[in-house]
């Protein structure tokens with residue numbers, strides 16, 4: 001049944017009233033905040049003038065300090081209120097753009113009156129603060145909107161479950177103070193609005209889905225905390241979007257104890273970081289911390305190493321299949337990603353308590369200040385009951401003390417007096433004042449001169465010693481590179497700690513050793529290396545993080561997950577992934593395509609809660625029906641949005657390929673699409689394609705360090721498009737020569753599922769078997 005015109009009128013009337021109220025509150029706040037701003041500027045300017053400074057005696061000093069404290073309290077109080085005001089203002093201005101998007105009529109069991117609950121992006125009270133004009137979408141009652149069709153309903157509150165009846169569920173699109181569309185909806189959040197939202201153009205920023213969250217997604221958003229929340233869903237099912245909504249929900253639910261600083265998102269690449277960075281601010285929240293696992297690794301590994309990143313590794317695996325060392329490396333990658341290698345490192349570290357620890361000499365001014373033998377001797381004589389990190393702590397304290405002691409004689413060395421000669425007046429003055437403070441001066445000026453010289457000499461030595469001291473505090477005296485190398489130096493070495501080694505273990509050892517010899521750390525070595533390092537030095541545990549979100553989790557190895565568990569011992573983890581999109585060649589932990597498999601080996605069943613997402617929203621129905629055949633998974637359910645079937649285009653020669661591409665790009669642009677991606681298999685292919693296209697059409701080449709993109713035509717390897725989407729996607733070359741091996745199936749699936757509205761695939765002589773096996777009725781074949 002359609003909405004009656006008088007209902008429409010009434011609703012519009014309410015919009016007008018609420019907008020008026022929002023404007024009234026905004027004006028009031030604007031006045032207050034500008035007044036406050038004036039106060040803050042003036043307090044800052046006159047801060048010292050308003051304080052009576054008197055340091056004559058103890059009581060005056062106390063009074064001065066008290067007056068300073070009082071003044072800074074006034075200042076920070078004003079600043080806080082100003083900040084609050086600004087936040088309120090920005091929340092009001094978001095409401096002003098669209099005051100609500102949903103409404104339910106709810107009557108609690110036992111009550112006589114039904115209440116209309118309007119749901120928007122933030123809460124809004126009336127002028128007296130009595131009536132709630134708009135409920136924040138995160139309030140308990142708002143979950144009715146996402147969870148139920150009209151009829152008997154219930155929702156959980158902190159004080160218990162509330163039961164009742166819902167007689168109406170309505171959705172709105174309100175823009176520029178006008179209701180543009182309004183629908184009464186059933187179980188799911190109305191198809192019409194979702195159709196409209198999903199039919200829009202993509203751009204370089206992800207959108208919030210707050211007005212159209214689906215029931216299964218709401219379960220994830222409001223799920224009770226558990227150690228591991230596992231979310232498996234097909235491409236485009238809203239894993240990332242829902243996770244961001246959950247972050248906003250947690251920030252609201254736990255607003256007295258949780259801030260965005262306590263939340264970390266591991267994202268797949270820097271491009272993705274910027275892609276999702278607008279969602280939380282759009283919802284009125286500050287962004288969580290964001291990093292890639294690569295960045296995390298880099299922050300922990302010594303700068304002597306040149307680190308390979310995950311994408312360079314992937315590029316090698318995709319392009320160097322004919323390399324003689326290829327198979328050995330592939331085996332090494334799987335092995336180094338395994339839990340058995342991690343356990344072997346554990347045993348190795350235990351063995352280092354009694355023997356085999358390697359330290360470095362500490363060199364100062366070209367001489368050995370403390371030799372590795374001395375450090376070793378001290379380490380060996382520490383209480384054997386202590387753990388290695390505890391012993392290392394003791395060794396550190398000992399070394400720092402020794403450094404001070406052993407450099408005292410340096411005072412007399414020529415380099416010190418030369419340095420003193422070069423000191424500027426300011427430094428000399430400071431030294432003089434220091435002596436004065438210490439009451440070090442005597443009546444004897446000769447003595448005083450000697451003291452000053454001594455002080456300056458100490459000062460110079462300490463200054464030069466400081467970098468070494470910092471290194472020692474960072475445990476640089478442990479020779480972790482040598483210790484890691486030891487694992488591979490002799491193929492029989494690791495046998496002491498584990499039985500089953502891969503077939504070509506000597507080859508893996510040789511490969512690893514020669515890389516380490518040139519200070520290169522392959523991607524497969526970075527996590528084990530850092531794990532060994534932190535086992536010895538102590539983990540850089542982060543206890544302030546309370547929620548860790550891991551997106552594209554299927555691309556983490558078991559070793560990496562186990563490592564992350566060590567790093568965040570207190571945090572709850574939300575893990576989002578789709579094994580069908582696994583593109584990194586770690587161990588075959590997803591042979592069964594179940595995200596939960598590796599987790600059940602790392603966590604107990606009670607710690608894991610699984611929330612599946614079933615439907616795919618990103619792509620049109622024909623695109624989903626095509627792409628799900630690539631991975632032979634007919635269970636993926638598309639959201640019913642119509643569109644053209646994918647187009648398969650064959651070329652006869654390379655020139656024709658480029659010409660066809662250009663024509664197709666123009667056609668897509670003419671249809672009004674803003675973001676068009678040409679996805680290649682590798683960076684090498686992207687680069688070649690870019691070279692051939694750049695003079696003919698305007699396009700951007702994206703590489704693994706690109707941190708953002710603009711609307712337009714982009715060209716990139718498909719592994720960099722993970723998590724991102726485009727209006728139209730062109731697969732540059734789906735010939736059999738490109739996608740043939742079974743390991744490339746998921747890569748191709750990932751690439752094709754980036755398309756929202758249009759998908760075009762080009763090929764040469766022979767079509768990839770992964771596409772050739774698709775039902776021809778699912779696509780349009782242009783020969």
Ligand SMILES: Nc1ncnc2c1ncn2[C@@H]1O[C@H](COP(=O)(O)OP(=O)(O)OP(=O)(O)O)[C@@H](O)[C@H]1O
Pocket residue numbers: 194197198207208209212213214217233234235236237238239240241242578581617618722723724725753
């Ligand atoms: N409830 C929803 N309402 C509106 N849009 C939605 C909804 N759920 C998902 N979408 C849209 O579907 C698209 C895919 O969402 P998202 O990127 O979060 O999926 P994903 O599961 O993380 O995908 P992938 O695994 O392929 O990276 C986005 O455009 C998102 O806005």
